[in-house]
Structures are given as structure tokens and as C-alpha cells.
Amino acid sequence: MSDFMGGLSKPPEPPTRSEPSRGVRGRTRETRDGPRGPESVTGFGTGTQRGGGSVAVLRDGAKGFWGETLQLARAVGRTMGVTFKNLVARKPVTVMYPDVRRQYPDRFRGVLALTYDKETGEENCIGCRLCEYICPPQVIKVEMLKAKERNWAKHFTLELYSCEFCELCVQVCPTDAIVMLKTFELATSDRRELLLDKDRLHALGLEHEHSWATGTRLRDMQAPPKAARGEGHRDGATRGEAAVTAPAAAAKPAGTAALAGAGSAEESATPAPAAKADGPSTAEAVKTAAAPPAAPGEVKTKETAE
Amino acid sequence: MTLPPLAQAAIAAFIVLNAVILMVAYVTLLERKFAARMQSRIGPYYVGWPHGWLQPIADALKLMLKEDVVPAAADRWVYNLAPIAFLVPCVLIFATIPFAPGLGVADLNIGILFFLAVSALEIVGLFMGGWGSNNKYALISAMRAVNQIISYDLPFIFTALVPVVLAGSMQLSEIVSAQTGLFGWFVFRAWGLGVLALLAYLVATIAAENRVPFDILEAESELVAGFRVEYSGMKFALIQLGEYAHILGTSFLGALLFLGGWLGPGPAWLGPIWFLLKAIFVFLLITWVRWSFVRIRVDQILAISWKLLLPLSIVLLMAAAFAVAWSGGARV
Ligand code: SF4
Ligand code: SF4
Numbered sequence: 001m002s003d004f005m006g007g008l009s010k011p012p013e014p015p016t017r018s019e020p021s022r023g024v025r026g027r028t029r030e031t032r033d034g035p036r037g038p039e040s041v042t043g044f045g046t047g048t049q050r051g052g053g054s055v056a057v058l059r060d061g062a063k064g065f066w067g068e069t070l071q072l073a074r075a076v077g078r079t080m081g082v083t084f085k086n087l088v089a090r091k092p093v094t095v096m097y098p099d100v101r102r103q104y105p106d107r108f109r110g111v112l113a114l115t116y117d118k119e120t121g122e123e124n125c126i127g128c129r130l131c132e133y134i135c136p137p138q139v140i141k142v143e144m145l146k147a148k149e150r151n152w153a154k155h156f157t158l159e160l161y162s163c164e165f166c167e168l169c170v171q172v173c174p175t176d177a178i179v180m181l182k183t184f185e186l187a188t189s190d191r192r193e194l195l196l197d198k199d200r201l202h203a204l205g206l207e208h209e210h211s212w213a214t215g216t217r218l219r220d221m222q223a224p225p226k227a228a229r230g231e232g233h234r235d236g237a238t239r240g241e242a243a244v245t246a247p248a249a250a251a252k253p254a255g256t257a258a259l260a261g262a263g264s265a266e267e268s269a270t271p272a273p274a275a276k277a278d279g280p281s282t283a284e285a286v287k288t289a290a291a292p293p294a295a296p297g298e299v300k301t302k303e304t305a306e
Numbered sequence: 307m308t309l310p311p312l313a314q315a316a317i318a319a320f321i322v323l324n325a326v327i328l329m330v331a332y333v334t335l336l337e338r339k340f341a342a343r344m345q346s347r348i349g350p351y352y353v354g355w356p357h358g359w360l361q362p363i364a365d366a367l368k369l370m371l372k373e374d375v376v377p378a379a380a381d382r383w384v385y386n387l388a389p390i391a392f393l394v395p396c397v398l399i400f401a402t403i404p405f406a407p408g409l410g411v412a413d414l415n416i417g418i419l420f421f422l423a424v425s426a427l428e429i430v431g432l433f434m435g436g437w438g439s440n441n442k443y444a445l446i447s448a449m450r451a452v453n454q455i456i457s458y459d460l461p462f463i464f465t466a467l468v469p470v471v472l473a474g475s476m477q478l479s480e481i482v483s484a485q486t487g488l489f490g491w492f493v494f495r496a497w498g499l500g501v502l503a504l505l506a507y508l509v510a511t512i513a514a515e516n517r518v519p520f521d522i523l524e525a526e527s528e529l530v531a532g533f534r535v536e537y538s539g540m541k542f543a544l545i546q547l548g549e550y551a552h553i554l555g556t557s558f559l560g561a562l563l564f565l566g567g568w569l570g571p572g573p574a575w576l577g578p579i580w581f582l583l584k585a586i587f588v589f590l591l592i593t594w595v596r597w598s599f600v601r602i603r604v605d606q607i608l609a610i611s612w613k614l615l616l617p618l619s620i621v622l623l624m625a626a627a628f629a630v631a632w633s634g635g636a637r638v
Contacts, residue, residue, distance in 0.1 A: 069614075078595060079598045079599060082596045082598070083344040083594060083598040084594070084595055086343065086344045086345065086346055087340070087343050087344050087594075090346055091346075092342070092347075092348045092491070093346045093347075094347050094348040096348075096351070
């Protein structure tokens with residue numbers, strides 16, 4: 001009687017299993033083991049299909065036509081109970097978006113922007129092109145303007161329409177010049193509007209709230225704990241991270257060294273010992289070599305500690 | 307001055323037709339709001355702030371302004387006629403529904419027979435659409451629909467006949483007047499037979515209208531939009547209108563057969579309002595089911611129809627007949 005309703009829904013017979021089992025627990029075991037036996041094809045075909053993929057509606061002990069009908073009725077009641085509870089007892093979770101905005105998380109990855117120095121009001125970007133090198137879809141183009149005190153970005157363009165919002169440019173920026181904003185409103189009727197130049201990027205930075213992430217913060221966060229440094233064992237994630245940074249730094253060692261300003265004397269000294277070390281720490285060294293220009297003012301305490 | 311009967315009927319038909327179209331428009335809004343709340347959303351809100359009162363109008367305008375694309379390989383006659391062939395039966399079913407004593411287009415003495423026969427005609431338009439589009443998805447979907455509607459019209463008819471047996475008449479107004487009195491509605495009568503019949507009626511209507519969870523003729527992953535995949539603009543609007551008109555029509559019929567039609571407390575002029583509220587209640591039941599379940603397989607749909615619903619409805623009909631015969635024609 002148990003396949004009273006299942007005649008039509010019975011799948012082609014898979015190899016017979018010796019002990020049929022029903023129910024939620026039985027089903028998962030069966031699903032893992034392989035196709036289910038023909039015995040377990042329940043009456044209505046409710047929730048059972050060949051090879052599992054089942055909705056756990058029927059419980060142990062649903063036997064025969066009436067048992068299954070009862071189970072089905074109970075399942076229907078439960079399902080409709082859920083939607084009814086939603087209807088009467090739960091408030092909608094909708095945020096009325098353009099009027100009301102959610103609090104976006106601090107690590108929000110939105111539109112990119114350039115920043116000004118808070119104290120001096122100067123542009124932070126020194127045109128070092130690290131972001132250009134790291135960018136996977138190569139949407140950043142920077143041209144450096146050399147000067148006595150420090151360097152500047154002569155041109156800075158960002159093709160936001162091809163950006164993949166990977167935050168890598170933020171991560172490598174030595175002067176925290178490029179950041180992400182807590183906004184995602186990019187809709188436009190003209191694609192060219194998303195080709196951002198330096199002025200536009202600076203304007204955007206003043207317009208919207210910045211995310212937490214800056215180059216310094218990201219690198220600090222991902223640096224290994226002090227005790228572990230120099231011993232050569234690092235976790236995989238950090239190693240991968242260092243390796244990503246490595247080519248960028250290696251590609252333009254002269255640039256970074258020149259930019260380092262006050263730190264340039266130590267600069268030549270630091271990579272030398274590290275170069276002798278084994279793989280991971282080489283990467284680490286290259287990374288720290290890239291790091292010093294990060295903040296010319298605050299000379300790396302970590303490094304001097306080493 | 308009295309108008310000739312034909313003119314009277316035409317005026318009545320005009321009023322009912324427009325009322326139906328308006329009701330259909332707002333019933334879609336109701337369904338969308340209802341569904342949204344079931345999913346913890348808000349639903350239409352801004353067009354006709356607040357709560358989207360103008361949304362149906364905006365939708366209709368949008369559909370009217372849309373480009374009407376006819377596939378190059380379509381069978382033009384069949385393709386163009388299909389929406390009309392689909393819509394006409396769906397709206398025609400309202401012709402027999404009395405909204406209050408004496409308020410309706412035609413209170414036929416075989417009203418329910420007319421209703422059942424005409425509402426089954428919808429399938430012709432549907433299949434024309436599927437065939438005329440010259441699109442494999444549309445055709446497969448239309449064939450599935452025929453398959454399913456044939457399966458479910460039988461239980462639908464059998465359950466709709468239970469009140470007929472209980473009331474002893476096929477005239478819809480007579481069926482309503484047989485339900486007077488406290489707990490006189492057929493849901494409460496005949497020792498629980500009425501409730502079972504209403505449930506079976508609901509399942510059968512949902513399936514006969516191809517609504518979730520029996521909506522196999524529209525499947526985004528395999529059949530895209532089903533038989534109406536090639537329709538756009540106003541033709542699409544007509545099909546949509548027909549579909550909702552059919553649902554609304556069967557909701558009205560359900561309210562009339564099982565929930566006592568216009569009967570309710572209060573003065574007589576409240577009758578149509580009671581009737582409307584009951585019909586909306588039935589409609590919301592159908593919507594509730596729709597937004598609670600996922601779809602079931604084709605074979606399960608057929609199995610449920612032929613193996614459960616059809617025997618159940620026949621048994622219900624026979625039980626109702628026995629009950630009437632047992633009591634010798636008195637109220638059961
Ligand atoms: S977020 Fe990634 S893709 Fe976008 S500009 Fe920065 S590095 Fe390039
Ligand atoms: S990495 Fe920073 S400082 Fe260098 S070019 Fe890019 S934004 Fe400017």
C-alpha cells in the first residue's frame with residue numbers, strides 16, 4: 001500500500017538495497033551511500049527523489065497510505081504556518097533604501113577615492129604607481145611628477161567601470177592615498193562618467209564616508225605577530241599576501257627607495273640580510289622593503305626592532 | 307421607458323466587465339502585498355505612495371506602451387487570436403455569477419454548468435498561444451497545461467457539484483438561498499462534508515489555474531515563461547488579465563458555493579460587499595498556498611489528481627447524495 005500514490009512517481013528501479021529506511025536520519029545516510037532503493041519511494045513521492053535531494057517531510061513511522069497522508073497534511077500545515085507567522089507576526093525587514101540607508105560595515109568595499117592629508121591639506125598620492133602595478137584588471141594609470149620635497153601624481157585615472165573592487169590598490173598604497181568609500185551608487189547613463197580622473201577621485205573622497213581600510217592598517221593587520229617574525233614560519237595566508245606584494249615592490253625598487261625620503265639610508269641596509277634568508281622570509285623582506293615609504297614620518301618601529 | 311432586454315443585458319455586461327477588470331487589477335496588487343509580507347518584504351510602495359495604490363494602473367500603462375513583437379515564424383492568425391480566445395472564457399464566467407439577488411448579468415437556471423463548461427474553454431486559447439508562437443518552450447508548456455487542466459477539471463467539477471446536490475439546484479442564486487440561517491453555509495453543513503469539499507475545491511482550482519505548487523507550465527529554468535513566452539505588450543496583458551480573472555472567478559464561485567455568497571449580517575445592500583469579502587478571502591487562501599510551497603513534479607501532480615483528488619471528490623459527491631437521500635430531501 002505504501003506506493004499507492006507512487007506508481008507514477010516511482011523512478012526507474014535502482015539496484016535494490018537490502019534494508020530500506022525512512023525518515024530524516026535514514027535519508028541522509030542513504031543519500032550519502034548512493035541511490036535509494038525502490039522501497040523507500042514514498043506514496044506521494046513527497047520529497048523523495050532518486051539519489052536523495054529530498055525535502056525532509058516524512059518522519060520515521062509514516063507507514064502506508066494513511067500514514068503518509070497524515071504526514072503530508074502535517075507538513076502542509078507546518079509550511080503554511082510559517083508563512084502565516086510571517087504575515088501576521090513579523091515585521092518586514094525591508095530598508096527603504098534611497099530614503100533610509102543601512103549602516104554599512106567598516107570593511108565595506110565601495111567606490112574608490114583619493115585622499116588629502118588631514119594636517120597639511122596636501123594630496124597624499126605620491127605617484128608611486130604601486131596601485132597601477134597591483135591592479136588585476138589594470139584599470140589604474142598613474143604618472144609621476146617628480147619634485148624636490150616629495151613626488152606627486154601628475155595624472156591619475158581610474159576606470160571604475162572595470163574595477164573589480166578587490167581592494168588591492170588600497171592595500172599597497174604606501175601613503176594611504178587611495179581608499180574605498182562606503183557608497184556603491186555607480187548607476188549612470190554614460191559609461192564615460194565612470195572614468196575617474198584625479199580631481200574627481202579627490203572630490204569623491206571629500207563627499208563620502210571612508211571605509212576603515214587604508215594601506216597602513218591593512219598591512220599592519222596582516223603582518224605576522226612579532227614573535228613569529230624572523231623565524232621563517234608564517235601561515236599560508238600571510239605568505240600568499242607577501243608574495244602578491246613582492247613583484248610590485250621588486251618591479252620598482254628604485255622608485256620606492258627614492259621615495260622613502262628620511263628612511264632611504266636604512267633602506268639599502270634592510271633588504272640585504274633578508275635576501276640571504278629562505279623563501280618566505282625573502283618575500284617578507286621585500287614586503288617590508290616596500291612598506292617603509294608608507295609613512296615617512298613614523299619610521300617603522302617594527303623594523304628597527306628587528 | 308424601459309430598454310429592450312438585449313440593451314439591458316449589454317449595459318449589465320459592460321458594467322460587470324469593467325468591474326472585473328478593475329478588480330483584477332487590484333487583486334494583483336493585493337496578491338503582491340500579501341506575498342511580500344509573507345516573505346518579510348513590503349511590496350509595491352512608491353507608485354501611489356504609500357503602499358502602491360497606483361501600481362496596477364502603472365503596470366497597465368507600461369504594458370500598453372510596450373512594443374508588440376510578433377515572432378517571424380509565428381502562425382500569425384493563431385498567435386494573434388490566442389490572447390482573445392484565452393481571455394473571453396475567463397471573463398465570460400462572470401456572466402452567471404449573481405452578486406446579489408437579481409444583481410448579475412444572467413442568472414441562468416444551469417448557471418453552474420455554464421460556469422464549469424466555459425471556464426474549461428480557457429484551455430483552447432492557451433493551447434493556441436503555445437502552438438501559434440512556434441516556440442518549443444511555449445508548445446511544451448501548453449501541452450503540459452492541457453494535460454494538467456484535463457486532469458484537474460474532473461475533481462474541480464465533482465467538488466463543485468457537492469453544493470449542487472445539497473441545494474438541489476443548479477441555479478447559483480438558488481444555491482445561495484439554500485444556505486440561509488446560522489451556520490447555514492455549506493462549509494459548516496453535512497457533517498464535515500462541506501469542509502472537505504471546500505478543501506478539495508481549493509486544491510482543484512489551484513491546479514486547474516496552474517498556480518504554484520502546480521505551475522509546471524511556467525518554469526524559468528526549463529520553459530522560461532511557458533506558453534506566453536513570445537507575447538509582449540498588450541497581448542501579454544490580456545493573457546495576464548485572463549489568468550487573474552479566472553482565479554477571481556473561481557474565488558467568487560467558491561464563496562458562492564461554500565461560503566453563502568452574499569448572505570451575511572446587516573441590511574440587504576451589504577450583500578455584495580459580503581460577497582466580495584468572501585471571494586477575496588478565498589483568493590487569499592489560494593495566494594497563501596501559492597507563496598508557501600515549492601512546485602511539485604509533473605508525475606506527482608498527475609498522481610495527486612487521479613489517485614487522490616478524483617476518488618475523494620467522487621466519494622464526497624456520493625456521500626452528499628446519500629446524505630440528501632437519507633434525510634428525504636430535508637436540510638442536511
Ligand atoms: S580595487 Fe582592485 S580592481 Fe579596483 S582599482 Fe583597486 S586594485 Fe584595481
Ligand atoms: S599606490 Fe598610492 S601613492 Fe602610489 S600611485 Fe597609487 S594611490 Fe598614489
